[in-house]
Amino acid sequence: MTLNEMIYKRKSCRSFTNVPVDSAMLETIKAFPMKPLYPEIKVHWDIVRRNQVKCICPWTTPQLIAVYSEETDGWLENVGFLFQQMDLYLQSLGLGVCxxxxxxMNPKTTTQVAGMQFVIMLAFGHPKGDQLRHDFMAFKRKTPEQIADQADPKLEPAxxxxxxxxxxxxxxxxNGDTVHAYCKHKGNRLDVGIALAHLYVANAETFRFFKADHIPFVPGYEYIGSVVLGKEMI
Ligand SMILES: Cc1cc2nc3c(=O)[nH]c(=O)nc-3n(C[C@H](O)[C@H](O)[C@H](O)COP(=O)(O)O)c2cc1C
Incomplete structure (x- = not known):
């Protein structure tokens, strides 16, 4: 399945076999190219073992992806944008991911990455059974009217x-061809990067992200950036 198709099927997986992903597949995963939102922000990621991680969740995977970034403007949305591409890719390989x-990170078993902050991790592995969604109604999400100033089918991936x-x-x-993206005040900006990643994957040839000079004020929300999804009309 393509990454675009995965947007409509994916689901967080919390039930895994204990079988590690083999080294050939790990190499494929490491080679997966991800497009950043901000190419200038340094990001580092690694595949780590369970004993390098502290987590109170009741389920576990033998391997996880640990993500570090330089802490600067846009870093969280950049990480969300990058690794949601990975989330879709891992699921397209038949793996489960959350x-x-x-x-x-467990300080006893890992060393700090110089100049970087740990941001987040993704658990991944072989799922127990089929972990994809087959019924579109299984998505528990806000309505199109709740997430935008006008219901827009182009925003469905987000x-x-x-x-x-x-x-x-x-x-x-x-605003015409442009869509301005916002994050709820005190919301997780990483999540907005994730939503933008879905817009990128669904419009890979034409997606453009930029910071607009003049943006409407939306009470209770902070501006993240603007996107053009299709070809711009001149
Ligand atoms: C940034 C982020 C952090 C998350 N952290 C956890 C977590 O710690 N434990 C967990 O079980 N799920 C976690 N999730 C999964 C969300 O609960 C899940 O994405 C959401 O409920 C929507 O369900 P879906 O992914 O199956 O569509 C996280 C998701 C995101 C995007």
Missing amino acids: WLGMGR RLAPSAVNGQPWYFVH
Whole structure:
């Protein structure tokens, strides 16, 4: 299945076999190219073992992806944008995956990455049984009207995106070909990066992200950035 098709099927997986992903597949995963939102922000990621991680969740995987970033403007949305591409890719390989905001690196078994902050991890592995969604109604999400100033089918990939505790803190405002993206005040900006990743994957040839000079004020929300999804009309 393509990454675009995965947007409509994916689901957080919390039930895994204990069989580690083999080294050939790990090499394929490490070679997966991800597009950043901000190419200038340094990001480092590693595949780590369970004993390098502290997590109170009742399920576990033998391997996890640990993500570190330089802490600077846009870093959280950049990480969300990058690794949601990985979330879709891992599921397209038949693996199960779950973002793990609860996870921390274990200081006893890992060393700090110089100049970087640990941001988040993704648990991944062989799922127990079929972990995909086959019924579109199985997505518990806000309505198109709740996430934008006007219901827009082009925003459907973003509407279906995963978010921490399913908070869906994103909001979109249209201006011609441009869509301005916002994050709820005190919401998780990483989640908005995730939603933008779905818009990128669904419009890979034409997606453009930029910071607009003049943006409408949306009470209770902070501006993240603007996107053009299709070809711009001149
Ligand atoms: C940034 C982020 C952090 C998350 N952290 C956790 C977590 O610590 N534990 C967990 O079980 N699920 C976690 N999730 C998964 C969300 O609960 C899940 O994406 C959301 O409920 C929507 O469900 P879905 O992914 O199956 O569509 C996280 C998701 C995101 C995007």
